[in-house]
């Protein structure tokens with residue numbers, strides 16, 4: 001699950017309830033992804049009064065256009081698609097990627113039961129955001145394909161969220177900090193970014209407390225943080241890493 005940054009602190013303060021009970025209704029229920037499982041986003045009367053109805057089809061169009069562009073042009077997305085194909089889980093964008101209206105606190109999700117990546121058309125509104133969500137959720141898809149990821153197991157979930165934050169979001173963030181940080185600081189900052197981001201996702205998916213999520217992350221951190229498949233290196237924005245990772249895909253045995 002890709003959680004919006006702006007809502008991080010709010011989410012922390014709301015004190016998500018304790019417990020590890022997780023059924024499908026919880027995970028893919030109407031609160032986060034109202035269009036999943038046959039639901040359809042309902043217009044609110046307020047929106048209709050303000051003349052904002054009909055926005056959903058415009059958003060969906062834009063979202064699908066952005067997905068298409070990322071797949072056509074993004075080396076990192078091509079690398080992920082190649083890795084999935086080589087692992088026997090080839091992506092058909094019409095079947096496996098879906099633009100939907102979501103709760104505004106999330107920008108994307110991976111539905112392991114239907115093996116689908118959800119892009120939240122109302123919150124991931126530009127190409128960069130869509131690309132970020134695609135990389136993140138495709139890492140979950142890859143883990144599900146490769147390791148039979150069980151998202152109901154909190155350690156499994158913590159592991160794949162660590163990997164998604166490590167190879168996606170936090171790699172971009174760390175490059176922004178490099179100007180004024182020493183190498184040691186970058187390393188610590190990067191690890192903290194990964195832990196923070198993974199914790200928010202674990203808390204949101206499993207509806208557990210901060211402490212429970214942190215404990216799961218600590219249990220698997222070293223192993224999962226050092227597992228860089230299939231990208232092979234943490235990708236930094238505005239660096240040559242993306243094309244390079246893509247160009248080296250064949251060295252990892254991926255069909256790119």
Ligand SMILES: [Zn+2]
Pocket residue numbers: 001002136140160161164201
């Ligand atoms: Zn996630």
